[in-house]
Amino acid sequence: xxxxxxxxxxxxxxxxxxxxxxxxxxxxxxxxxxxxxxxxxxxxxxxxxxxxxxxxxxxxxxxxxxxxxxxxxxxxxxxxxxxxxxxxxxxxxxxxxxxxxxxxxxxxxxxxxxxxxxxxxxxxxxxxxxxxxxxxxxxxxxxx
Numbered sequence: 001x002x003x004x005x006x007x008x009x010x011x012x013x014x015x016x017x018x019x020x021x022x023x024x025x026x027x028x029x030x031x032x033x034x035x036x037x038x039x040x041x042x043x044x045x046x047x048x049x050x051x052x053x054x055x056x057x058x059x060x061x062x063x064x065x066x067x068x069x070x071x072x073x074x075x076x077x078x079x080x081x082x083x084x085x086x087x088x089x090x091x092x093x094x095x096x097x098x099x100x101x102x103x104x105x106x107x108x109x110x111x112x113x114x115x116x117x118x119x120x121x122x123x124x125x126x127x128x129x130x131x132x133x134x135x136x137x138x139x140x141x142x143x144x
Contacts, residue, residue, distance in 0.1 A: 001123040002086060004095045006109050009130035010139070011101030018130055019098050026094065034061040034085045034092035036078065038070045038100050061085065061092060069100050071112070079116035086121045095122065 005022070007015050019035065026033045063081045068074035078097075085092055110124045132139075 003125040006097045006127045008099040013130040013132045034095045036097045037064045039066045
């Protein structure tokens with residue numbers, strides 16, 4: 001089974017920064033990593049930014065899903081992207097998923113995999129929720 005790590009959190013919390021660090025660590029271990037980047041707005045793709053930041057494009061496959069959150073309206077696109085990665089001639093050794101800043105951090109990610117019949121192909125390894133440390137307590141007090 002291919003391990004999956006979900007990186008989630010509010011807009012501006014540092015998800016992409018963390019993703020770059022995870023990709024750099026994968027590069028030093030020569031891991032073949034796939035990234036599923038979920039952008040709510042179609043015009044904000046980050047594929048070149050991510051690959052350029054790591055410098056080893058042959059180790060990384062980037063799939064962008066835009067126009068909705070993978071936790072709800074774009075679930076089928078997410079499932080299709082995972083199936084395509086698994087069916088590739090050289091499947092990734094790990095999948096990193098960055099959700100939109102609008103996605104629900106507490107979503108049932110394992111249940112989402114199971115609902116699309118993917119639990120036999122992918123193992124949810126961890127869900128990392130990134131928070132903006134400066135504004136975190138204020139957001140907890142007033143989540144509007």
